Each structure stands twice: as C-alpha cells, then as structure tokens.
Amino acid sequence: MSLKNDIAVEARRLGFSLFGVLEPNTPQHYEVYERWVAQGKHGEMGYLETERALAFRKDPKLVLAECQSILVVGWPHTPPGLSLLEMETDRRKPRGRIAAYAWSEDYHDVIPNRLKELVGFIENHVGRPVPNRWYTDTGPILERDLAQRAGLGWIGKNTCLINPQQGSFFLLAEIFLGITLEPDIPFSADRCGTCTRCIEACPTACIQADRTIDASRCISYLTIELKGAIARDLRSQLGDWVFGCDVCQLVCPWNQRFAQQDRSDRREIQFEQPYLIPDLALSPQEFNRRFRGSAVKRAKRRGYLRNITVALGNSGYTSAIPQLVKSLNEDIEPLVRGHAAWALGRLNGEPARRSLEEASLVEKDSYVLDEIRFALGD
Numbered sequence: 556m557s558l559k560n561d562i563a564v565e566a567r568r569l570g571f572s573l574f575g576v577l578e579p580n581t582p583q584h585y586e587v588y589e590r591w592v593a594q595g596k597h598g599e600m601g602y603l604e605t606e607r608a609l610a611f612r613k614d615p616k617l618v619l620a621e622c623q624s625i626l627v628v629g630w631p632h633t634p635p636g637l638s639l640l641e642m643e644t645d646r647r648k649p650r651g652r653i654a655a656y657a658w659s660e661d662y663h664d665v666i667p668n669r670l671k672e673l674v675g676f677i678e679n680h681v682g683r684p685v686p687n688r689w690y691t692d693t694g695p696i697l698e699r700d701l702a703q704r705a706g707l708g709w710i711g712k713n714t715c716l717i718n719p720q721q722g723s724f725f726l727l728a729e730i731f732l733g734i735t736l737e738p739d740i741p742f743s744a745d746r747c748g749t750c751t752r753c754i755e756a757c758p759t760a761c762i763q764a765d766r767t768i769d770a771s772r773c774i775s776y777l778t779i780e781l782k783g784a785i786a787r788d789l790r791s792q793l794g795d796w797v798f799g800c801d802v803c804q805l806v807c808p809w810n811q812r813f814a815q816q817d818r819s820d821r822r823e824i825q826f827e828q829p830y831l832i833p834d835l836a837l838s839p840q841e842f843n844r845r846f847r848g849s850a851v852k853r854a855k856r857r858g859y860l861r862n863i864t865v866a867l868g869n870s871g872y873t874s875a876i877p878q879l880v881k882s883l884n885e886d887i888e889p890l891v892r893g894h895a896a897w898a899l900g901r902l903n904g905e906p907a908r909r910s911l912e913e914a915s916l917v918e919k920d921s922y923v924l925d926e927i928r929f930a931l932g933d
Contacts, residue, residue, distance in 0.1 A: 583700055585700075
C-alpha cells in the first residue's frame with residue numbers, strides 16, 4: 556500500500572471514522588469568513604477578528620511554513636436519539652439538555668493524543684522527523700473548508716460539515732505535515748438541495764442565507780462562549796438547552812437517515828442530561844468534580860448555572876422556585892443571581908414576587924438590581 560493508505564488505515568485504528576488529504580492553498584471560503592467577521596456576526600469572540608486570525612486562516616503556510624499536505628480526520632461522537640427533540644421530564648425533576656458531543660469524555664482531552672500517535676506513525680513510516688502541527692477545534696484555520704476540500708463532505712445550510720454516509724455528528728481535527736501526500740478530490744456537490752429544515756427549526760433564527768451563523772443569536776454561543784448576561788429577548792428561546800444545541804442537526808434528513816445507525820465507533824455516554832434543580836445548587840468544588848473530564852467545564856460554573864436558571868425560567872416548574880430564591884440570595888456570582896431573578900419573574904406567582912421584592916432591599920450589585928426590577932415589571 557502507499558504511505559497515504561497506510562496512514563488512513565492507522566487513522567481508522569485510532570478511532571477516526573473519516574480521513575482526507577488536501578494541499579495547503581487559500582481556503583475557498585475565506586472571503587465568506589472575512590465578510591462574516593466584518594459584519595460582526597462573531598459575537599464577543601474578538602480573537603476571531605485579529606490580524607493574526609485573519610492572516611492565518613487565509614494562508615495555511617503561516618501555520619506551518621514547511622507544510623506540503625494537510626490531513627483532515629473526523630472523530631465520531633454518539634448521536635442523540637431523535638426523541639430528544641421532545642424529551643419528556645418529571646415535573647418534579649426538570650432536566651436540561653447538553654449537546655451530544657459533550658455526553659462523552661471531553662474531546663480536547665482525547666483527540667490530541669490520537670493525533671500525536673498518528674504523527675508518530677507517520678514519522679516511523681518515513682524514517683525521520685516530519686514538520687507538523689495539529690489542531691482540534693483550537694487553531695486559526697477554517698477547518699470545515701479544509702474538510703470539504705479533503706473530500707469529507709459539504710458545508711450544509713446549518714454550517715455543519717455533512718458526510719453523506721455519516722451525517723454531521725462528528726468532530727474535525729487536522730494535521731499540517733511537511734511531506735507530500737496525494738490530495739483527495741474535493742467534495743463539490745451540495746446535497747442540501749431545497750431543504751430548509753434546519754433554518755426553520757432554529758429556535759433563535761441564527762442561521763443565515765449565506766451558510767453562516769449569527770453567533771450572537773446561536774444557542775451554542777450563548778451557553779458556552781458568551782461570558783456575560785444572555786440578552787433578555789433571547790432567553791425564552793433557549794428552552795431547556797444548558798450547554799450547546801443540536802436542533803439544526805437533529806432535524807437534518809442526513810442525520811435522521813444515518814445518525815441512528817448502530818455503529819461500533821459510538822462513544823460511551825458518561826454525562827446524562829442534567830437535573831436542573833440539583834445542579835443549580837452546585838458549589839464551585841462540586842461543579843469541578845461533577846464535570847471533571849467533560850466539555851461542560853468550558854462554560855465554567857458561573858456560565859453553566861446562568862444557563863440552568865434560564866432553563867428553569869422557561870420550564871414553568873414552580874418546584875424550582877425555592878432553589879432559585881436561594882441562588883438569588885446566596886450565590887457568589889452576580890451573573891447567576893441576576894438570571895435567577897429573571898427566572899423567578901418568568902415563573903411568577905406570589906412566592907416568587909415576594910422573594911424578588913425582599914432581594915431588592917438588600918442586593919448591592921447594580922446589574923442584579925436591574926434584573927430584579929425587570930422581573931418585577933418596574
């Protein structure tokens with residue numbers, strides 16, 4: 556077999572379900588990215604608009620000067636059952652949703668080791684050190700563009716890379732290499748056709764006509780990347796999502812056709828959909844223990860509990876009022892106290908209103924006071 560074929564076989568042994576190669580040329584979608592940033596659709600992720608970020612995404616050789624080939628691999632994760640779109644819950648124990656990729660061990664802790672092994676295999680095969688640099692969702696590159704040019708699939712209307720055999724429930728990783736490998740044929744077909752299910756299903760209408768996302772409206776951005784308060788006009792649209800969102804993938808026909816297949820490469824589920832009321836009571840130490848090894852830790856405690864309060868406010872479950880009151884009065888984070896106030900205002904009722912009025916007399920933080928006044932309708 557050729558070197559490329561040997562690498563592909565090893566990649567599969569390491570757990571990657573997709574493999575492709577491309578040359579390090581300017582990405583076809585760079586102008587789309589540049590326009591997206593100029594329009595401010597990246598929210599508060601300022602690192603995406605720096606001169607370095609733009610330059611590196613335009614020229615892959617700035618990532619690795621010796622680069623001659625780029626490997627792109629796909630790492631499958633357990634696709635959720637489609638029934639999650641209508642997940643039932645005990646009214647006494649409301650639950651939230653986390654994105655499917657976060658049900659298993661954090662891929663940032665798993666994939667890099669596999670990439671290192673793959674680089675070691677390549678170096679052993681060629682008998683010398685090979686200049687390399689690898690990324691998994693961490694580098695200044697346009698990885699979906701790279702994946703499309705490596706033949707792995709097309710960029711769908713929901714902006715996810717979709718593979719015709721595997722759908723879109725996989726993660727991408729890349730290795731920039733200082734050796735030449737035969738490139739694959741780019742995936743040129745657009746198999747979304749006239750389908751607009753993802754656009755119609757998006758709770759916050761964040762999917763744009765040019766196959767980009769308005770990050771400032773995307774639930775994944777709002778529950779993970781956003782560090783401050785969630786805009787009030789968007790909170791009700793988050794529903795019960797507390798970390799990420801899978802809606803645009805769950806409704807995609809390509810996932811409905813393929814994501815439910817019984818595949819041997821599914822990852823073991825380690826983190827179930829959380830019970831909201833107990834999780835709102837997590838101390839910093841308990842949060843760290845509960846989500847050790849989980850991608851959820853990226854949101855940090857303050858962000859996760861902020862999301863929990865919003866989900867409880869949307870739940871309609873008055874059983875959540877006592878814990879929301881406790882969070883309003885005692886949580887160390889103003890961000891959590893403020894969103895707890897909003898949730899209490901949304902659940903309404905005499906106990907919630909009385910607690911808000913009492914909190915308004917003792918709260919010192921101006922942001923939290925503003926949320927309390929809004930919740931009271933002042």
